[in-house]
Amino acid sequence: MAIDGRNLQILANYCAAAADAMAFTLMRTAHSTFVKETEDFSCQIVSRDGLAFASPRSFGAPWYSGIDYGPVLALIDSYQDGDICITNDSYAGNVATHSPDIHIWKPVFHGGEIVCFVVGHIHNTDVGGAVPASLSRSLTDIVQEGIRIPPLKIVRNGELNEEVARIMRLNVRAPEQNWGDFKAQIASVNVGERKIHDIIARFGIEDFLQGIAGILDYAEAQARSIITTIPDGEYFYADFADEDGEGGFPCRVAITLRVSGDTLELDYTGSDPQLASSLNMPTGGRERHPLALVGVTYVLATLDRNLLLNAGTLRPTRAILPPGTVMNCEAPAAVGMRSLTCALSQIATLGVFSQAIPERLPANSPGGNSIMNIRTTDSANRSVVASLGPVGGGAGGTPRHDGPDGSGGLSAFLKNTPIEINEAEVPIHFHRYGLAADSAGAGRFRGGLATEMAFEVFAPNTTVTARNRNRSVFASAGVLGGESGGLSHFRTLRNGTAIEHGNTDVIHCQPGDIVEVRGPGAGGYGLPLERDVQQVLADVRCGFVSERVARDSYGVALRDGEVDAAATARLRMEMPSVAAQHFDHGAARTAFEAVWTPERYRLLTAFLAAAPVSWRHFLKQQVFNAVAAERDTPPLDVQMQTIFDQLKQRYPAMTNIRG
Numbered sequence: 151m152a153i154d155g156r157n158l159q160i161l162a163n164y165c166a167a168a169a170d171a172m173a174f175t176l177m178r179t180a181h182s183t184f185v186k187e188t189e190d191f192s193c194q195i196v197s198r199d200g201l202a203f204a205s206p207r208s209f210g211a212p213w214y215s216g217i218d219y220g221p222v223l224a225l226i227d228s229y230q231d232g233d234i235c236i237t238n239d240s241y242a243g244n245v246a247t248h249s250p251d252i253h254i255w256k257p258v259f260h261g262g263e264i265v266c267f268v269v270g271h272i273h274n275t276d277v278g279g280a281v282p283a284s285l286s287r288s289l290t291d292i293v294q295e296g297i298r299i300p301p302l303k304i305v306r307n308g309e310l311n312e313e314v315a316r317i318m319r320l321n322v323r324a325p326e327q328n329w330g331d332f333k334a335q336i337a338s339v340n341v342g343e344r345k346i347h348d349i350i351a352r353f354g355i356e357d358f359l360q361g362i363a364g365i366l367d368y369a370e371a372q373a374r375s376i377i378t379t380i381p382d383g384e385y386f387y388a389d390f391a392d393e394d395g396e397g398g399f400p401c402r403v404a405i406t407l408r409v410s411g412d413t414l415e416l417d418y419t420g421s422d423p424q425l426a427s428s429l430n431m432p433t434g435g436r437e438r439h440p441l442a443l444v445g446v447t448y449v450l451a452t453l454d455r456n457l458l459l460n461a462g463t464l465r466p467t468r469a470i471l472p473p474g475t476v477m478n479c480e481a482p483a484a485v486g487m488r489s490l491t492c493a494l495s496q497i498a499t500l501g502v503f504s505q506a507i508p509e510r511l512p513a514n515s516p517g518g519n520s521i522m523n524i525r526t527t528d529s530a531n532r533s534v535v536a537s538l539g540p541v542g543g544g545a546g547g548t549p550r551h552d553g554p555d556g557s558g559g560l561s562a563f564l565k566n567t568p569i570e571i572n573e574a575e576v577p578i579h580f581h582r583y584g585l586a587a588d589s590a591g592a593g594r595f596r597g598g599l600a601t602e603m604a605f606e607v608f609a610p611n612t613t614v615t616a617r618n619r620n621r622s623v624f625a626s627a628g629v630l631g632g633e634s635g636g637l638s639h640f641r642t643l644r645n646g647t648a649i650e651h652g653n654t655d656v657i658h659c660q661p662g663d664i665v666e667v668r669g670p671g672a673g674g675y676g677l678p679l680e681r682d683v684q685q686v687l688a689d690v691r692c693g694f695v696s697e698r699v700a701r702d703s704y705g706v707a708l709r710d711g712e713v714d715a716a717a718t719a720r721l722r723m724e725m726p727s728v729a730a731q732h733f734d735h736g737a738a739r740t741a742f743e744a745v746w747t748p749e750r751y752r753l754l755t756a757f758l759a760a761a762p763v764s765w766r767h768f769l770k771q772q773v774f775n776a777v778a779a780e781r782d783t784p785p786l787d788v789q790m791q792t793i794f795d796q797l798k799q800r801y802p803a804m805t806n807i808r809g
Contacts, residue, residue, distance in 0.1 A: 158368065161353060161361040162458065165204035168345035169193050172270065173209035176338040181330030183575060184275050184537035187567040192217075193270040193338055195346065196255075199223075200267070201461035203365045211563050213492070215459035216440045216447060219245055219255060219269055225301040229257040229264060234305035234339060236314075238277065239298045241481045244434035247441060248486045249296040250274045250284055252332070254304070256339040258346045260355055266362065268342030272335055274328050275523060276535050278321040282525035283535070283615045285486035286656045288396045289428045295486045297321040305336070323525065324535040369462030374412035376453050377466055380506050382409050386748075387501030388420065389494045389517065390739065392623040392653050394767070395427035399774045400624070400742065401476065402751065403494040407502035414446065416499065417470040418477045420751055423758045423766030428486040430479035431495075437468040441492045442477060445499025453510060474763035487655075490618040493517045497626075500546075504629060505732060512553060513546030513597060513629040513673035518621030518638050519564065520655075520667055522603065526612040528577045536576045538605070539567035541616075541667050543589065544598015547632055547675030553598035555585055555694075558672075566601075579606045586636070586668050588696050591625075591734075592703035593632030593674020594681050599694055600636060600669035612659040616640055619653040621670030625736035631729030632674030633703060634736035640667045673734070678704045679725045683713050745777065753790040765804055772797055 172193035180186040192214040195204040200220030205212070222243030226235055237245070238252045246253045255269040277284045279296035289295055297318065304311050318332075319325040350358050385407045394401035404420035424430055433439040438461075440447075446467050451457050471478035476491055497517045504511050519542030525535045545558030557566070569580045582604040589600035607614075625634035640651040643664040651657055659665065686706040689695035700706045705725045707717035735743075754773055758766045776793045784792075798804065 157357075158361060158364045161349070161358070162204070162365050164349050164352070165195055165365070166207050168342055168349065169195055169204045169206045170209065171345055172268065172338045172342040173206035175341045176270065176272070176334050177209060179334040179337055180272070181327045181334070182275050182537065183539075183567050183571060185272050185331055185334070187565060187571060188537060188539055189563065189565050190273040191271060193342065195342060196267045196269055197362050197366070198264055198266060201366060203362050203460045203462075205459060212447070212459065213444045214271070214440055216438065216443065216461045216464040217245065218436070218438065218461055219267065221245065221434070221436075222253070222301055223255065223267065226303065230307055231257070231259045232305065232308035233257060233303050234336065235301060236304040237299055237301040239300050240292060240432040240485050242301050244432055244436060244439065246271065247432055248285065248488050249279065249292070249298060250277050252277075252299070252335070254335050254339060256343060258343050260347070260350055265350070265355065265359065266346060268339045268346065270335060270338055272331050274322070274331060275537050276323045276328070278323065281615065281656050282323060282613045283523035283617065285428065285617050286615065287393070287427050287429065287487050287619075287653070288656070289484045289486060290426050291482040291484050293482060295428065295484055323533065327535065365458065366460060366462035369458040369460045370465040372454065372457050373450055373463045374466045376450050376457065377409065377412045377414055379453070380409050380503070382411065383506065384408050385502040385505045387498050387505065389497045389501065390624050390742075391429065391490055391494055391620050394422060394425050394429060394770075396654070398427070399771065401425065401429055401491070401494070403476065403491060403498050404751070405495070405498040405502050407506070409506065412466055414467040415470065416443065416446070416467065418442070418475070418495075419470060419472055420755050421472070422476045423770055424474050424479045424483055424763055425476055426767040428484035429476060429488065429491045430483045430485050431477050431488045431491050432483070432485045433471050433478050435471045435473055435478045437471070438464045439469065439471070440464070441488070442469040442471060442495060443467055444492065445496035448496065449499065449503045449511065472759065474766060480763055487618060490620055493519065493618070501627070501733070508630060508732070509549055512548040513591065513593070513632050513675045514627045515545050515558065516543035516600065516621055516626045516635055516670035516672050518542065518618065518670040520619050520638070520640070520669060521617040522667065523615045523617065524576060524578065524612065526577060526607065527609045534576055536572070537567070538572050538576070538603070540564040541601050541603050542669040543600040543626070543635065544672050546626070546629070546672045547591070547593045547595035547597045549675060550595070552595045553590070553672045555590075555599040556601045558598050577608050579608070580604070581606060581664060585694065586671070587693055588699050589636035589668070589671030590694070591628045591633040591635040591671060591674035592678040592681070592699070593628055594676030594678065596674045596681070596689070597626070597628070597632070597635050597672030600638070600671045602666070602668040604664055604666045607659040607663045607665065608661055610661055613656065614659055614665055615656050616667055617655055619655045622652050624739045624742075626670055626673045627736070628673035628734040629675050630732065631677035631726070632734065633678065634734050635671030635673050638668055638670040642666070677726065677729060679722055679727060683718060687713055747786070749786060750777070750790060753787065757794050761804055769797060
């Protein structure tokens with residue numbers, strides 16, 4: 151049959167269904183909770199040169215819908231029918247972006263020629279390394295983050311490479327669980343291969359190959375059409391993680407968006423230098439790296455729900471990723487927490503687009519989604535390593551409705567694990583798991599509520615990790631008068647005493663400890679004054695909003711469980727009726743940016759860019775300390791230049807510093 155418009159859509163549907171079948175197979179046969187319940191995995195079908203043209207429609211992580219496997223495919227010398235390749239090395243092709251993400255790919259042959267590849271990844275709960283679950287902000291180079299597998303054939307001509315398999319199993323804390331997940335991956339790509347042969351039998355090889363190109367071209371055309379509805383211009387936004395390392399200074403991700411006709415450019419200049427912690431992103435500087443542009447994918451899909459999501463979607467967009475920065479690190483930088491930095495890049499992406507089209511996009515999502523993992527022992531003294539699921543926030547309020555509670559926005563693809571499953575598989579007891587009252591930013595449409603979790607530990611030497619801890623200092627922003635979201639917290643209750651952990655992500659527990667974690671809330675959209683009083687009353691009755699917040703943030707007074715109309719009218723007369731600024735970032739960030747202005751960051755960025763990569767994080771810390779100690783107020787450029795000159799004199803080994 152000819153690949154015209156109608157048949158192209160039919161082919162696209164068949165390919166998406168094949169990817170669905172891969173994902174369903176993986177999810178139903180995996181061993182770890184993190185794959186079979188949380189669904190932190192991906193499956194794609196990619197062209198011969200590595201461009202993804204089909205992804206699951208309702209399973210797994212959408213971050214990789216625009217992935218390009220081309221650089222890693224080229225690292226294998228040759229392919230034969232029955233080969234399956236593997237890697238989790240973040241610096242080999244920049245496809246695997248931290249060590250727990252094990253990617254595999256299998257060539258699909260027809261008539262002796264490769265016609266496409268079936269690919270995918272899973273996030274393993276643990277791949278060895280310095281800490282249980284392998285990841286922590288405190289780690290400083292990638293060797294600490296677990297076993298690294300270079301691109302190689304794990305299955306050759308249908309036969310498993312048992313020597314490599316033994317090395318993989320030997321270097322992880324839960325080998326049976328990991329190996330069960332790996333076998334599920336193998337089943338997934340085998341199902342994908344069979345589905346591709348079925349599609350070729352239906353459409354014919356020529357139409358199938360032409361269809362791949364057509365699917366990618368169609369997604370590109372859709373994306374360009376959407377982009378033309380966005381006003382041309384240049385827009386800037388930055389977001390911050392609370393810390394760039396343990397007890398460190400804020401970590402900045404900055405974007406300048408340039409919209410011109412049907413093209414987009416995201417310039418990440420101004421983002422923090424490469425860090426001596428694990429928040430770095432190993433993008434390799436690739437201008438269409440999916441993690442650097444996943445925010446664009448989300449924005450375009452929000453603007454048109456019919457958009458095909460594949461590598462063609464990203465063709466009209468390019469990212470500028472300065473080398474030696476948190477967005478484009480160099481080996482051997484640690485990268486395990488790159489998901490937090492990626493979340494910041496998504497929020498910053500939403501921030502720049504919000505300025506261009508505020509009437510079409512929501513307020514910020516939280517950006518502090520903690521992935522809870524535990525290593526403990528059961529009553530038979532067997533080691534248990536498990537993911538308990540994500541604890542984050544909902545989505546930002548939108549121009550038309552409240553943000554979804556508990557999940558949404560940046561973390562929507564991470565499913566929660568039912569506590570019944572966790573308690574059946576892990577020797578812990580849950581005291582609480584649900585939505586956190588008063589966590590959402592107020593607005594005409596409020597932000598989504600955060601989730602909170604509390605569980606009791608029964609065994610000594612238990613380690614709990616809370617990957618991506620954030621937003622205990624800087625709140626998620628509200629938009630157009632909407633208030634910022636609530637902050638997160640992480641604590642242990644021990645013998646009646648609360649031990650606060652802040653953004654620490656690895657803690658050690660004793661029997662009887664109760665671990666409490668609350669995610670951050672999302673920002674609100676629009677003035678709280680404009681929220682219908684009956685909606686506020688409904689939130690109070692549901693336990694989402696307290697009477698105090700109803701009064702203080704929404705100007706709604708309650709008496710005996712009903713709205714006090716007269717008192718409400720008086721309160722609302724005193725509330726602002728016009729938004730003072732586009733974003734409400736909350737008190738902490740407002741105070742921080744009063745000192746660390748865009749101009750000061752511009753000077754810092756130029757100074758650090760001229761320094762050797764290995765010095766940059768250290769120098770950033772020195773500059774921040776010097777600015778904090780500065781008592782006088784000379785002109786900003788003079789003060790910063792003085793600090794830079796003093797550092798050059800103090801550390802003459804920085805021979806590469808210029809100017």
